[in-house]
Amino acid sequence: MAVSVAIDGYSGSGKSTLAKQLAKKIGYLYLDTGAMYRAIALKVLETAGTDFSVSDISKIVRSTTLTIEQNDSSGNRIILDGKDVSDRIREPDVAGIVSPVAAQPQVRLFLVSLQRKIARGKNVVLEGRDIGTVVLPRAAFKFFVTADINERARRRFLELQEKGIKSSLDDVKKNLAERDHIDTTRETSPLRKANDAIEIDSTNLTQEEQLNTVYRIIRKSLWEKSIPVYWLYRGIVRIVVKLFFGLEIHYQNFEAVRHFSGLVASNHCSNIDPPAVGISVPFGMCYFAKEELNTNFIMKLIFKKIPMLWVNRDNPTPASIKQTIDALQDGRPLLVFPEGTRSPDGTIQQAKPGAGMIACKAMVPILPVYVEGTYDILPKGASMPKFHKVRVYVGTPYKLETSSFSGKSKKETYQLASAEMIERIIAIKNNKLR
Numbered sequence: 001m002a003v004s005v006a007i008d009g010y011s012g013s014g015k016s017t018l019a020k021q022l023a024k025k026i027g028y029l030y031l032d033t034g035a036m037y038r039a040i041a042l043k044v045l046e047t048a049g050t051d052f053s054v055s056d057i058s059k060i061v062r063s064t065t066l067t068i069e070q071n072d073s074s075g076n077r078i079i080l081d082g083k084d085v086s087d088r089i090r091e092p093d094v095a096g097i098v099s100p101v102a103a104q105p106q107v108r109l110f111l112v113s114l115q116r117k118i119a120r121g122k123n124v125v126l127e128g129r130d131i132g133t134v135v136l137p138r139a140a141f142k143f144f145v146t147a148d149i150n151e152r153a154r155r156r157f158l159e160l161q162e163k164g165i166k167s168s169l170d171d172v173k174k175n176l177a178e179r180d181h182i183d184t185t186r187e188t189s190p191l192r193k194a195n196d197a198i199e200i201d202s203t204n205l206t207q208e209e210q211l212n213t214v215y216r217i218i219r220k221s222l223w224e225k226s227i228p229v230y231w232l233y234r235g236i237v238r239i240v241v242k243l244f245f246g247l248e249i250h251y252q253n254f255e256a257v258r259h260f261s262g263l264v265a266s267n268h269c270s271n272i273d274p275p276a277v278g279i280s281v282p283f284g285m286c287y288f289a290k291e292e293l294n295t296n297f298i299m300k301l302i303f304k305k306i307p308m309l310w311v312n313r314d315n316p317t318p319a320s321i322k323q324t325i326d327a328l329q330d331g332r333p334l335l336v337f338p339e340g341t342r343s344p345d346g347t348i349q350q351a352k353p354g355a356g357m358i359a360c361k362a363m364v365p366i367l368p369v370y371v372e373g374t375y376d377i378l379p380k381g382a383s384m385p386k387f388h389k390v391r392v393y394v395g396t397p398y399k400l401e402t403s404s405f406s407g408k409s410k411k412e413t414y415q416l417a418s419a420e421m422i423e424r425i426i427a428i429k430n431n432k433l434r
Contacts, residue, residue: 005218006131008094010193014202015212018145019127021211026125026218029117031068032076033128033135037109038089039066039080041098041401045394051096054104059181061110068118092160092167093258095174095175099182102129106214106420108188119364132194142197145210151203152176191429198259212329216261216364220329223283230286230306238279245377245387249280250432252396258282260397261331262364265355265421268337269346270374270388277335277369279394285333307332316354321361330364346375347424356417357410359400368395368424395428 005028009015016032016307024032043064050054058427069077078086088094108130115135119126126135132142147155160167183191193199197218202210224231241247251257264285266277278285286307309327311320328334340352359366369392376388400420405413 001343002121003140003222004119004136005125005141005143006136006139006197007125007127007143007145008131008133008197009127009143009200010147010149010152010183010191011176011375012156012206013145013147014155014205015127015145017207018200018210018214019141019201020124020411021207022214023125024121024217025211026217028074028123028125029070029119030123031115032078032132033126034109035076035089035114035286036066036095036097036115037102037128038109039078039085040064040086040107041101042089042094043080044101045094045097048073052101054106054284056103057104057106061106061109064110066111066114075247075248087163088114088374089390090160090163092093092166092171092175095179103186103188105188105256108134112189117169129191130189133192134189141221142194143179143200143214144193144197144304145200145202147201148204149173149176155424210363216329216331217259219297220259220261220283220333221331223330223332227284227307233306237275241276241279241390247276247279247390248386248391250391250393252394254403256396259369260365260367261333262328262335262397263355263359263362263366264335264369264371265338265366265425266335266371267343267348267422267425268339268341269343269371270378270380271342272374272378272385273337273342273371274335276374276390276392281333281367281369281394281411283333284330285335287335288329309334319359324358325362325398328358333367334358338382338418338425342380343375344380346379348422348429349416351415353411353414353418355421356414356419359414359417359421360402363400363402365399366421366424367394367397368421368428370395370428371427372429379386393432394407395424398424 007015007019016034020030030165043060044052047060065081067079069079071077073075077084078089112135115126119136153169153176156176157169157172200210200213238414260283263385264277264281266273274287286309289308289310336355336358339349340354343349371392373388373390376386378385400417405416408416
């Protein structure tokens, strides 16, 4: 089944670069719809000038031949009436007229039809201003990219400088503001975020961080759809825990974790902790398991449909470490316990370097979680559970800043990374997300 990705957003937000890099990374067809509107704007400029009329637009649309050629290095080459205009359409005079031209219903009707035709039945990444709302309203994935206008102006100014196009930063910012106003207020297909789109604020993200964020969301979702039995198990366990242990789930910011992909770091004082965390977060997760459990028939039967990473806890192999990093970078969230093992008395113990090593190698976001009450149900060494309320507090994701570990050895760095996870878990415990 074909998978379509719709990326909308403001001019200069980085959506074109994101779409181009994403399509290459996942092997999908890339279509720069904004370039198609620029091509029509160029023809309007050269045919009717800036003072164009509706009749001018109608004639131009009827006489236009527009084709898109894929290019591995530059993304799309735009062929207008047999001529490659890929570079010409990026110049300031075209940028100055593209929004009013794109607002014309005849232009949008012509290009939306062409875009749908190109995308039909293919794995595609389309970017523009109305992809998720008009062109591909049923796209499998929708993203809306935004950024502070000052940052967008800076990026566009540098882009023009690199191409040798003269302009001032103030002029670029003014042009962006004008385009934002026209794009968001036009009557036909205005720029807006689709209700089911995921917003990506790229103001403080590098291109690589922006790409990895979107890539992991897509890969996580596709992976979650491939493990339906996991969701059945999860639903059953959640009902049982809610009924018998009065499960309460508290989020610091639900929207911030709804599409989370990375390391989930929790305190650990009971065997109930992994399922307690798993049924509390709004996404699927992978779990670590000791290799020796994989040789037990009953354990293999229980874990068969659960995403497990089998490791030798005392002596992890390079292959198992690589498997872990690959899973995280491919968008599969993974539960880790920075304490390394269960607490003997229910209190949070000192961090061990293992979780920090994974965090430093994978460089993915980290989500701190505090679990309360599971030790009272099944403390270490107990054979039968007791009844006690379970509360799970889900914090806000954070990014590991390795620059703060400058000058430290690898072992020290890993230890500090794990210690930071513990500190954030303790902060949740002390404040209970207040």
